[in-house]
Amino acid sequence: MHISEGVLSTPVLITGGAITVVGTTIGLKKLDYDKIMTVSLLTATFFVASLIHVPLGPGSVHLILGGLMGILLGWTCFPVILVALFLQALFFQFGGIIVLGANTTIMALPALLCFYIFRPWCAKAGKKRQLAAFGAGFFSILLSALLVGLALAASDSGFLQAARLVVVAHIPVMIIEGFITMFAVSFLAKVQPEFLEIGN
Amino acid sequence: MKKTVFYLAFLFFVLLLSTSHPCFAHKVRIFAWENGEGTIMTESKFSGGRPAKNATVSVIETATGKKLLAGKTDDQGMYQFAIPKITGNALEIVVNGGDGHKNSWHYTLDDAPAVPPADNTVVQKNSQQQTSKQQTAQAPAVSSGVGSCNAENLTRLIDASLDRKLAPIKRVLAESTDRSPTLQDILGGIGYILGLAGIAAYFQSRKHNQE
Numbered sequence: 001m002h003i004s005e006g007v008l009s010t011p012v013l014i015t016g017g018a019i020t021v022v023g024t025t026i027g028l029k030k031l032d033y034d035k036i037m038t039v040s041l042l043t044a045t046f047f048v049a050s051l052i053h054v055p056l057g058p059g060s061v062h063l064i065l066g067g068l069m070g071i072l073l074g075w076t077c078f079p080v081i082l083v084a085l086f087l088q089a090l091f092f093q094f095g096g097i098i099v100l101g102a103n104t105t106i107m108a109l110p111a112l113l114c115f116y117i118f119r120p121w122c123a124k125a126g127k128k129r130q131l132a133a134f135g136a137g138f139f140s141i142l143l144s145a146l147l148v149g150l151a152l153a154a155s156d157s158g159f160l161q162a163a164r165l166v167v168v169a170h171i172p173v174m175i176i177e178g179f180i181t182m183f184a185v186s187f188l189a190k191v192q193p194e195f196l197e198i199g200n
Numbered sequence: 201m202k203k204t205v206f207y208l209a210f211l212f213f214v215l216l217l218s219t220s221h222p223c224f225a226h227k228v229r230i231f232a233w234e235n236g237e238g239t240i241m242t243e244s245k246f247s248g249g250r251p252a253k254n255a256t257v258s259v260i261e262t263a264t265g266k267k268l269l270a271g272k273t274d275d276q277g278m279y280q281f282a283i284p285k286i287t288g289n290a291l292e293i294v295v296n297g298g299d300g301h302k303n304s305w306h307y308t309l310d311d312a313p314a315v316p317p318a319d320n321t322v323v324q325k326n327s328q329q330q331t332s333k334q335q336t337a338q339a340p341a342v343s344s345g346v347g348s349c350n351a352e353n354l355t356r357l358i359d360a361s362l363d364r365k366l367a368p369i370k371r372v373l374a375e376s377t378d379r380s381p382t383l384q385d386i387l388g389g390i391g392y393i394l395g396l397a398g399i400a401a402y403f404q405s406r407k408h409n410q411e
Binding site: 001002003004005007008031033036037039040043044047048051084085087088091092093094148151152161162165168169185 | 397405
């Protein structure tokens with residue numbers, strides 16, 4: 001999911017950067033004083049999740065946990081993902097500093113969408129919550145892959161080809177992320193219900 | 201309670217699955233070496249160790265930025281090309297996976313001899329080129345032993361053979377330049393995140409106090 005430096009065109013980079021700035025500002029405004037530590041814990045989780053490699057599919061793919069961030073954090077997922085991606089670019093050479101805005105948008109925008117779509121279902125315990133969490137994990141990756149396709153298409157390569165390549169490579173991750181998000185949300189709801197309150 | 205144990209076991213299993221593969225996340229990389237027969241071999245891999253199949257490799261002259269040639273990698277992520285004639289002595293070899301992953305390898309032709317593949321039959325040549333003193337000193341001894349073999353041909357043969365033999369070593373060296381994330385990187389990153397949380401908490405508390 002990390003687009004490398006030098007692939008995207010300038011307009012795409014600027015658009016991504018602008019969306020990231022707006023999202024981060026709103027996210028930081030919404031961030032409550034008492035929740036800073038829980039949010040930073042989730043940042044650390046997101047930061048490390050990219051190192052968890054899924055040995056399936058035609059390419060090598062890794063966990064992203066965008067759906068989990070979105071459903072737990074709401075708008076705050078923007079600053080969280082921005083910080084984590086910045087550190088990943090710095091320490092692991094994933095992505096890069098110039099494409100940071102675009103990469104943040106690619107992962108945070110779907111996460112935010114999943115928050116609005118699936119979050120209301122999460123309030124009630126039981127099957128509905130599990131289904132919503134699975135959906136958030138699954139669709140955040142799907143939408144991110146489509147956004148990557150869109151960003152590449154706007155830069156040069158054809159949308160269909162790029163999107164197909166990225167979506168196909170991420171199908172196993174979609175399913176795995178769906179399950180992981182489902183288990184994580186159910187687990188948190190049971191053990192640390194305050195995690196589910198951060199986004200509100 | 202039982203369910204909690206189940207979830208923990210699942211998470212543990214996922215982590216185990218991930219650590220049993222010594223491979224890390226999604227980034228493409230390329231490395232190149234010379235195989236001693238006048239060709240440059242390139243190998244492209246995702247950082248998980250999987251070969252980057254059907255990726256576009258383009259070769260760019262560093263001095264002028266001119267694109268010299270391009271091609272696709274095969275099933276092993278390999279792509280090879282004959283050393284092109286260039287101005288300057290450096291090449292930029294760029295791989296593009298087509299899915300937003302791109303990387304490059306800076307190749308210097310300094311130590312790579314631009315010698316065509318040496319024939320097995322040694323051709324006697326009237327050498328007009330200057331050879332070093334040492335070589336001329338060795339020449340009579342060699343030619344007396346092998347017959348139709350002068351110093352220049354011999355050096356050339358040795359060079360070509362050495363290049364061939366050293367190709368695997370060059371490859372390993374090239375491959376080892378890529379660094380995968382270490383524990384220090386991971387812990388460092390987590391440390392930064394906690395530090396940022398501290399800064400945020402500090403500013404929020406100041407705001408809190410002022411109100």
